[in-house]
Amino acid sequence: MTPPTHRASVTLTDETTAKRVVDALSELFFEDQAAFAAFERPDGRWDVTVHFAAPPDQTLLRELVGHVVRQDIASTLVFDTIEAKDWVKASLEDLVPVAAGRFVVHGQHDRHRIPPNKLGIEIEAALAFGTGHHGTTRGCLLLLDHVLKAYQPRRVLDLGTGTGVLGIAAAKALHGKVLASDIDPPSVRVAEENAWLNGAGHLVDVIRATGFAAPRFAADGPFDLVLANILANPLRQLAGPMVRHLASSAQVILSGLLTHQAPAVIAAYRARGLVPLRHLKIEGWSTCCCARSGDVTATGRQCGDCTLCCKVMAIEELAKPASAWCPHCAPGRGCRIYPDRPAECRSFSCVWLVNELLEEHWKPSRSKLVLTTSEDGLEVRCDPGFPDAWRREPFRSELREWAISGETLDMTVVVIVGQRMTLLTPEREFDLGIVGPAERIVRELDGTRVVNATVTKASDLEQ
Numbered sequence: 001m002t003p004p005t006h007r008a009s010v011t012l013t014d015e016t017t018a019k020r021v022v023d024a025l026s027e028l029f030f031e032d033q034a035a036f037a038a039f040e041r042p043d044g045r046w047d048v049t050v051h052f053a054a055p056p057d058q059t060l061l062r063e064l065v066g067h068v069v070r071q072d073i074a075s076t077l078v079f080d081t082i083e084a085k086d087w088v089k090a091s092l093e094d095l096v097p098v099a100a101g102r103f104v105v106h107g108q109h110d111r112h113r114i115p116p117n118k119l120g121i122e123i124e125a126a127l128a129f130g131t132g133h134h135g136t137t138r139g140c141l142l143l144l145d146h147v148l149k150a151y152q153p154r155r156v157l158d159l160g161t162g163t164g165v166l167g168i169a170a171a172k173a174l175h176g177k178v179l180a181s182d183i184d185p186p187s188v189r190v191a192e193e194n195a196w197l198n199g200a201g202h203l204v205d206v207i208r209a210t211g212f213a214a215p216r217f218a219a220d221g222p223f224d225l226v227l228a229n230i231l232a233n234p235l236r237q238l239a240g241p242m243v244r245h246l247a248s249s250a251q252v253i254l255s256g257l258l259t260h261q262a263p264a265v266i267a268a269y270r271a272r273g274l275v276p277l278r279h280l281k282i283e284g285w286s287t288c289c290c291a292r293s294g295d296v297t298a299t300g301r302q303c304g305d306c307t308l309c310c311k312v313m314a315i316e317e318l319a320k321p322a323s324a325w326c327p328h329c330a331p332g333r334g335c336r337i338y339p340d341r342p343a344e345c346r347s348f349s350c351v352w353l354v355n356e357l358l359e360e361h362w363k364p365s366r367s368k369l370v371l372t373t374s375e376d377g378l379e380v381r382c383d384p385g386f387p388d389a390w391r392r393e394p395f396r397s398e399l400r401e402w403a404i405s406g407e408t409l410d411m412t413v414v415v416i417v418g419q420r421m422t423l424l425t426p427e428r429e430f431d432l433g434i435v436g437p438a439e440r441i442v443r444e445l446d447g448t449r450v451v452n453a454t455v456t457k458a459s460d461l462e463q
């Protein structure tokens, strides 16, 4: 049995004061003399606890704390003794492993107890926030687990990383790079150490920054996923810069909000086009996952890593021809000018995105086919790199079925590769060659059956 340890605890008004107290005290004691822990309470105040190897001088300690905060607060310092416990473990006493979805956050002492089907994140209690025990960290990990089941973000940001716990979780789950940042220099150091401890040091880059005030955010963004477990006020202030650093189909996990603060924070993000998709409440704390409203359709589908329309569609306003990447597109990631994209892009309606009758295999990035509707029927644009994509199964058969059902309704199915068009009918494929914007397809009908198809100048039809 190790000797008893001696504890001093005080509750302070806010995080800054808690950190000032911890900073002041930690300068006076060596690592083997005292261990510090600072945790936010559900009421927004902060508990600072110090474990001493030897009984501290209580008067001196009150005096020291009194220099940092008011003397009347210093007088609320409570001293007690924890019998026969390892004093380092005592500061970790609550730190039993925390499970959240696929993740388990644990200390070194529990390293061997992590089930093989879980992703362990080893975090030692330190001055930084984020051992997994707080409702906000747990909420973020649960929503991260949920988001990653359906979404593979490439550019991930952990804003306000604390111990690095969320960034490390994302890097390990995705086997990908994560940018992590914190306003607080000790947290940056701790997060870096934890990333290496978890075998993710090469994946997690930790920088010191206040909000988005560093060039790295623009260089590494736009982000597909942002994890931001900060407090309500900074989160509200960061809504504008955050949205400017998001990829077009990004998701954002916001936390650090007391449940009564959540509506105001969510409103700030909603005003900038983000809508809440999922909301968790844990121990009085809210965690919310949001996405851009334009990207959340009635089907619940999102573009994700698809950017195919930005290649196959012509955008007149940008003088962008069909079958050429738009200069504003980061292929696979999204539009770099999303908030300011042209009206044609805003009104573009991708059938897969809005119509759940089109099954998952039609997702354009997978099928290499973008489907849109026109006055005449359905237009199927092929990725020029895969001009025969529409001939592959099951697409060919499904297109034929639509051609059969469309014929009686006078609805056409046209396949477009570059500017070359093919009209599909139940019996034939009419290769119409290159059809310019001023030209029209003319069908010759026998009843409802298409017997021939030609291309004519639109002006000739008007005469």
Ligand SMILES: C[S@@+](CC[C@H](N)C(=O)[O-])C[C@H]1O[C@@H](n2cnc3c(N)ncnc32)[C@H](O)[C@@H]1O
Binding pocket: 128, 129, 130, 131, 132, 136, 137, 140, 159, 160, 161, 162, 163, 164, 165, 166, 181, 182, 183, 184, 187, 209, 210, 211, 212, 229, 230, 231, 234, 256
């Ligand atoms: C509640 S802790 C979250 C830590 C960790 N991400 C987690 O989920 O457990 C909030 C962290 O955000 C940092 N922070 C607060 N305001 C910030 C700001 N404006 N910019 C960057 N980091 C900030 C704090 O230093 C702290 O480490």
Ligand code: SF4
Binding pocket: 302, 303, 306, 307, 308, 309, 310, 350, 352, 353, 364, 365, 370
């Ligand atoms: S083709 Fe459809 S799913 Fe793909 S990026 Fe465009 S709108 Fe989104």
Ligand code: SF4
Binding pocket: 309, 310, 315, 326, 327, 328, 329, 330, 334, 335, 336, 337, 338, 341, 342, 345
């Ligand atoms: S402006 Fe943006 S949305 Fe429009 S085509 Fe270019 S990258 Fe795509």
